[in-house]
Amino acid sequence: xxxxxxxxxxxxxxxxxxxxxxxxxxxxxxxxxxxxxxxxxxxxxxxxxxxxxxxxxxxxxxxxxxxxxxxxxxxxxxxxxxxxxxxxxxxxxxxxxxxxxxxxxxxxxxxxxxxxxxxxxxxxxxxxxxxxxxxxxxxxxxxxxxxxxxxxxxxxxxxxxxxxxxxxxxxxxxxxxxxxxxxxxxxxxxxxxxxxxxxxxxxxxxxxxxxxxxxxxxxxxxxxxxxxxxxxxxxxxxxxxxxxxxxxxxxxxxxxxxxxxxxxxxxxxxxxxxxxxxxxxxxxxxxxxxxxxxxxxxxxxxxxxxxxxxxxxxxxxxxxxxxxxxxxxxxxxxxxxxxxxxxxxxxxxxxxxxxxxxxxxxxxxxxxxxxxxxxxxxxxxxxxxxxxxxxxxxxxxxxxxxxxxxxxxxxxxxxxxxxxxxxxxxxxxxxxxxxxxxxxxxxxx
Numbered sequence: 001x002x003x004x005x006x007x008x009x010x011x012x013x014x015x016x017x018x019x020x021x022x023x024x025x026x027x028x029x030x031x032x033x034x035x036x037x038x039x040x041x042x043x044x045x046x047x048x049x050x051x052x053x054x055x056x057x058x059x060x061x062x063x064x065x066x067x068x069x070x071x072x073x074x075x076x077x078x079x080x081x082x083x084x085x086x087x088x089x090x091x092x093x094x095x096x097x098x099x100x101x102x103x104x105x106x107x108x109x110x111x112x113x114x115x116x117x118x119x120x121x122x123x124x125x126x127x128x129x130x131x132x133x134x135x136x137x138x139x140x141x142x143x144x145x146x147x148x149x150x151x152x153x154x155x156x157x158x159x160x161x162x163x164x165x166x167x168x169x170x171x172x173x174x175x176x177x178x179x180x181x182x183x184x185x186x187x188x189x190x191x192x193x194x195x196x197x198x199x200x201x202x203x204x205x206x207x208x209x210x211x212x213x214x215x216x217x218x219x220x221x222x223x224x225x226x227x228x229x230x231x232x233x234x235x236x237x238x239x240x241x242x243x244x245x246x247x248x249x250x251x252x253x254x255x256x257x258x259x260x261x262x263x264x265x266x267x268x269x270x271x272x273x274x275x276x277x278x279x280x281x282x283x284x285x286x287x288x289x290x291x292x293x294x295x296x297x298x299x300x301x302x303x304x305x306x307x308x309x310x311x312x313x314x315x316x317x318x319x320x321x322x323x324x325x326x327x328x329x330x331x332x333x334x335x336x337x338x339x340x341x342x343x344x345x346x347x348x349x350x351x352x353x354x355x356x357x358x359x360x361x362x363x364x365x366x367x368x369x370x371x372x373x374x375x376x377x378x379x380x381x382x383x384x385x386x387x388x389x390x391x392x393x394x395x396x397x398x399x400x401x402x403x404x405x406x407x408x409x410x411x412x413x414x415x416x417x418x419x420x421x422x423x424x425x426x427x428x429x430x431x432x433x434x435x436x437x438x439x440x441x442x443x444x445x
Contacts, residue, residue, distance in 0.1 A: 009264040010194045011274035011432070014100035015372045016092045017257035020056035020359045023066050024095065025257070028369075029376040030441035031358070032384035033405040037237035038359045039251050045216050052228035054236040055214055056253025056360030058088065066091040071098055075169045082165055085116060088256035088365070089162040089210030090169060097170055097206060100260040103270055107173035111202035113193040114163040114178055115185030115209035116364035162210050174202045180364070183324070183419030184283070185209050186257065187367030191281035191427050193261050203266045208258030209368035219252055225291055227328060228252060240361075241388035242325035242354035243332045243396040250326040253360025257368035259375070276375045277430045279412070280313060282306025286422025292330045293418060297338025300324075300416065303424035304342045307414065311428050315343045318350060318428070319410040320377055322370040323400075324418045325354025325386065326361055335418065336396045351408065353386045353401040367417035371427060374413040378431040381409045382441065405441075 016024060020038030021031035031038070039056050047053040067079060067087075071094040079090055093114075160178040167176050175196055179189040186209025193207035213219070222228050229249040232239035240251040267274055284306065286299035293300065308315060324335055340347045355373055362369060377383055382405055389402035411431045418424045 008198050008200070010197045010261055010278045011264050011267055012259045012276045012278065012375055012429070013262050013267050013272045013274055014096045014260040015258070015275060015375050016096040016099060017255065017369050017372050018058060018062065018066065018088055018092050019255040019369060020058055020253055023062040025372055025376065029373060029384070032355055032373065033382050033441040035385050035387045035403060035405065036358060037387065039239055040236045042214070042219070044214050047216070047219060050220055051223050051230040052219065052249070052251070053233045054229070054239045054251055055219065056251060056255070056362065057214060058254055063087060063091065066095070071095060078165055078168060083161060085210050085212035085254065086162045086165050088212060088254065089114060089116070090165055092208065092210065092256035093166045093206055093258040094169055096208070096258040096260050100272070102204065105204060107171050109174055109203040110170065110172040111174035111193065111196055111205040112163055112166050112170070112172045112176045113189045113196070113205055113207040114166060115181065115187070115189035115368060116159065116162050116178065116211050117180060117182060117185065117213065166206060170206065172206070181419055181423040181425070182421050183361070183363055183366055184417040184423045184425040185364035185367065185419070186369065187371060187415060187417040187425040187427050188283055188423070190259060190261070190278070190368060190371055191283060191425055194278045194281055197261055197263050203263050205261045206258055207261055208256065209365040210256035211362050211364035212254035213252060213363060214254050222252060227291070229327065238388050240327045240357045242323065242327045242357050242386055243336070243393060243400045244389050245391040245393040247327045247329065247332065250328055250356065251360040253362040255359065255362040255365045255369055257365060257372045259372060274432045276378050276432055278427065279430045280307040280311025280428030281426070282310055283425045286424065288422050290421055293334040293422070295334055295337070297334040297341065299422055299424045300335060300338035300418050301341050303418070303426040304338065304414065304416065307426035307428045313412065313428065316346060317412045318343070318414050320374070320383055320413040321350055321352040322374050322413065322415040323352050323354045324416045325356055327356060331418065333395045335416070336398055339398060348398055350399065351383050351401050351406060352398050353384055355384060357387045367415065367425065370415045370417070371429070374415050374429050377410050377413055378429060381407055383408055383410065
C-alpha cells in the first residue's frame with residue numbers, strides 16, 4: 001500500500017442525488033434531517049397480490065421537472081429511450097457535473113464509474129425483447145426494422161446501460177466501468193474511481209450509483225425471498241425500521257446519486273473548493289451465503305478494517321457511521337456485531353444511522369446515496385436519524401440516532417454497504433476544513 005502522504009489525494013468537488021424524498025441532494029438531506037419518510041403505497045403497478053406493497057418511489061413529477069431543467073441538451077433522445085434507472089442516473093450524474101462547473105478537460109482524463117444492478121428486473125423491457133426476437137426470427141422481409149427493435153430492447157436491459165448513457169452524455173473518453181455488486185455497487189463504484197485517480201488513470205471521475213427495480217418482477221422476486229417488510233402495508237412510513245425489534249424486512253426503493261471526484265491539485269488549480277476528501281476504501285466478500293450475512297459480520301469487519309487501513313486511520317478517528325441498516329433481522333444484528341468488533345469499547349459512543357428508514361433500499365444506488373449523505377453530514381454538522389426506532393432490540397445496542405436528527409460536528413465519516421452475495425464495501429470521508437454549507441433544515445439540535 002502506498003503511504004497516504006505520498007499518494008495523490010482525492011476530493012469530492014460536487015455531489016447530487018435524486019431520491020423518494022426530493023429531486024436534489026440539498027432537499028433530500030433536509031428531508032432526512034427532518035425525519036421525513038418517502039415510503040408510500042406502490043403506485044407504479046398493481047401490487048395488491050404481493051406480501052409487500054410499499055416502496056420508496058421517486059415522484060414522476062420530479063423526474064419530469066429534472067428532464068425539463070435543461071441538463072440534457074443534445075441527448076434528449078438518449079434520456080427518453082432509457083430505462084427508468086438509467087434516467088435517474090442521468091439526472092443525478094449530469095446535475096453533479098453541472099455543479100462541479102468543470103472547465104474544458106481532455107476527454108481521456110475524464111472517467112465514469114457506475115454502480116447498478118442493471119435493468120434485468122424490467123419486465124416490460126424483457127417482454128419487449130422476447131417479442132422482438134420472435135418477430136425478427138419469423139419475418140425475414142422486415143429484417144432491418146426488427147433488428148433495430150431488438151437492439152433497442154437489448155440496450156434497455158444491459159447492465160452497462162447507465163454507464164454507456166453517462167459516457168455519451170458527458171463525452172468521457174477515460175476509463176469507464178459498471179460495478180454490479182448488488183447492494184454494495186454504489187459504494188464500490190466510488191471506491192474504485194478513487195483508485196483510478198490515485199493511480200493516475202484519470203484526473204476527474206463521475207462516480208456513483210443508480211437503480212430502479214420497482215416493477216412487478218423486481219418486487220415479487222425479493223418478496224419470494226421473504227426479504228421485504230410485509231406487516232406495514234397499511235402504514236407505509238413505518239415499514240422500514242432498521243435496528244428496531246419489530247423490524248420485519250427491508251423496503252425496496254429507487255434513486256441515484258453521483259459525486260465528482262478529482263485529484264486535489266487538479267481541483268485547487270481550477271479554483272474548486274473541495275466538499276470532502278475520500279481517505280479510505282475497503283472491499284471484501286463473505287464467502288458465506290447468497291442472501292444473508294454471516295452472524296458475526298465477518299465480511300463487514302474485513303471491509304471496515306480495510307477502509308481504515310487504507311486511510312491509515314485508527315478506529316477512534318471515526319465520528320459517524322452511515323449504516324447499511326436494511327431493517328432485516330439478520331443484517332442489522334450482524335452489522336451491529338461487526339461494528340463492535342471493529343471499534344471495540346468505542347462502538348456504543350459512535351453515532352450510526354440508517355437513511356433506509358426514510359427512503360428504502362435502492363440496491364445499486366444505496367451506497368452512493370449514503371456517501372452523498374455523509375458529505376452533507378461533514379459539511380453541516382447535522383446527523384440524520386434512524387426513524388421508526390421505538391422498540392430496542394438487545395442484539396442491536398448501538399447509538400442509532402433514534403427518530404430525531406442530531407447537531408454534532410463530524411470530522412471523519414464511514415459509509416457501509418453489505419450486499420446480497422456477500423459483497424461488502426466501506427468508504428471513509430474526511431471533512432474539508434474550509435467547507436460549511438450553512439444549511440437550515442429546521443432540524444432540532
